[in-house]
Amino acid sequence: MLVHQDIERVLLDEEVIKHRVEELAAEMLAKEDGRPLVLGILMKGGLVFATDLFRCLPVRLEIECLNVSSYHGGTESSGEVRFDLEPLEGHEGKRLILVDDIFDTGLTMETLKRACLELGVGTVESCVLLKKKKEREVAVNPEYVGFTIADEFVVGYGLDYAEKYRNLPYIGVLKSEVYTCCE
Numbered sequence: 001m002l003v004h005q006d007i008e009r010v011l012l013d014e015e016v017i018k019h020r021v022e023e024l025a026a027e028m029l030a031k032e033d034g035r036p037l038v039l040g041i042l043m044k045g046g047l048v049f050a051t052d053l054f055r056c057l058p059v060r061l062e063i064e065c066l067n068v069s070s071y072h073g074g075t076e077s078s079g080e081v082r083f084d085l086e087p088l089e090g091h092e093g094k095r096l097i098l099v100d101d102i103f104d105t106g107l108t109m110e111t112l113k114r115a116c117l118e119l120g121v122g123t124v125e126s127c128v129l130l131k132k133k134k135e136r137e138v139a140v141n142p143e144y145v146g147f148t149i150a151d152e153f154v155v156g157y158g159l160d161y162a163e164k165y166r167n168l169p170y171i172g173v174l175k176s177e178v179y180t181c182c183e
């Protein structure tokens, strides 16, 4: 496998990710209750993961793309979550699953979950491909987690650093000199 020169090491390769995505889809299907299903994709990080995930869900579902950001270019959460939930208007009473790439401080998911419930969506679950192992202040925990990883900055498979590396088909740890030189 050809590995990008800015990647220190590959954490999860394509095959491992694919297998786990299929398992996550099966977990979601096991909870099917006949209500209309809506996948809310947190853009842009959740994009690659969600497109693989929803192709493993052979049920009637709708997809909405939600513009969300909390990093604003760096490698640490800014602590401020910006979002637009307009695409979710009109989905009252449905089963919504928010799909994101990674659960870090948890602030993004907690903020969005609360806002979606306020909108009147029936139930809100969340699904993340990655969850960082760390202490958190938030009360929310994703219902579906692909992998728990160490608390280090990763890119690929939708995850970016300054909008780069989203297209890598694997998840890897970025060489620290790539961001220490520019921040």
Ligand code: IMP
Residues within 6 Å of the ligand: 042, 045, 070, 071, 077, 100, 101, 102, 103, 104, 105, 106, 107, 108, 109, 152, 153, 154, 155, 159, 160, 161
């Ligand atoms: P949280 O609000 O701290 O949970 O941050 C979640 C968001 O931060 C995710 O949607 C990602 O966009 C971004 N993020 C957190 N950790 C990483 C990382 O290691 N690489 C790339 N993006 C990350």
Ligand code: MG
Residues within 6 Å of the ligand: 042, 043, 044, 045, 046, 068, 069, 070, 100, 101
């Ligand atoms: Mg994100």
